[in-house]
Amino acid sequence: MKNRIVLITGGASGIGKAMVRMFADRGCQVIIFDVQDDKGEVLAKELCDQRKKVVYKHVNLFDIDEIKSAYIWIKEQFGKLDYAMNNAGFGIPAKPLDECTSEEVNKVIGICLIAVTNCMIEEIKIMKENGFGRIVNTASGAGLLGVKGNSIYCAAKHGVVGITKAAALDYATSNITINAIAPGTIETELVNSLKEIAPEAYKQAEESNPAGHLGKPEDIANAALFLCEDTSSFINGVILPVDSGCVAGK
Template sequence: MAGRFEGKVALVTGAGSGIGLASSLAFAREGARVVASDVLRDEGEAAARRIAEAGGQARFVPADVTRAAEVESLVRRAVEAFGRLDFAFNNAGMEGPGVPTHEHSEDDWDRVLAANLKGVWLCMSAEIPVMLARGGGAIVNAASALGLVAVPNAAAYCAAKHAVVGLTRAAALDYARSNLRVNAVCPGYIRTPMIDRVIARDPEAEARMHLAEPVGRLGTPEEVAEAVLWLCSDAASFVTGHALAIDGGLVAR
């Protein structure tokens, strides 16, 4: 292992697949002990096993990030397992229903905002006191390129991800003098199970995604994971409050 994060502990939500899984594996590759959390037990346990099989240390802790008690338990169990918390990637989220703004049901709206925005806030609320008590840390929140621009038929998702960018910036200012950095990643169209579900509903969506990406392809979870690790590393020690687009140029149009 390269050892960039040797002796450190990283918490990743939504760790069972996609960007969360890739980031969990990358943290472990760099020597961090990983708390892999997911609402889906089988996927989360599989992520922890993959880390162990690769020679790393991991603990799976199930949690629904929309429930405060479960998030508080997650962070408490992370510290109990490994004695500290240095990094958090608040990645868990979900896509929206893919309908025009006025066709969102109230239930859909609440569910998308809870998973993508409230969950990030609940995670930070539990993580920050632990990090401050140890003298600092680094948090990365999962926003989206759709937190910087918008597309049709995604009002709830765009609203949530724009709000994550604002939340990230506000939190970064709150703790800028406490050695606690807070940043966000804003992935473009990345080949993940979420994108696969969108394509399954609308097979023509993949072609539109390729056209939307100036580089002409979808990104990979591993490409986003590298950005997450960089934001947590000492190489980014002067970076806080930043929303980093990893999007193949999508928002540059």
């Protein structure tokens, strides 16, 4: 993987941050797109100080013009894009669908599905020129199952699953693979903060994984690395649950 160019959206925090560290450890040139500038810049500096190659770029993925110019920048700076992890995303607190606002609909579908789609379009254009590419989308168990109180998030993540499978077919003869990971409940900053403020919810989060504990961001990052390996070239259109068996048991 040395010198491969890898983009990680949402790389300033949580799962994306673990991906940044792992791909940088493998000698890749890592590009982070995020809006948390302080976190992104601190992470990039920390890794560059260790002689790793990481660059942070502020890109608001709700803005199509920012997305388009960010990929032009990648092309100008690096000439190609080998791997793309479309990972940025968030949900909203659980509630029944009729209590959700149109603003929440636009935000969750905007980041989890529309931004992923717009990024994939730009990524594929660059990858086709280079005749190689690996795209890994971060879906969710909520992209494979219905989750009570999470209709909008489920809709967006089911959409990620759909676009992953269909687009995988479009480029199967172009040396570009497109897969997704469906994480179980992972110990990121957000989930961790529940420990103090909502211990019951934290306990539920732990118990939602059959292993009885939260997954680590590195569990997801490892799966992303695997899907990008040269030896994974025949794995395409797959939605890989990394959830200690949660989806398997439903």
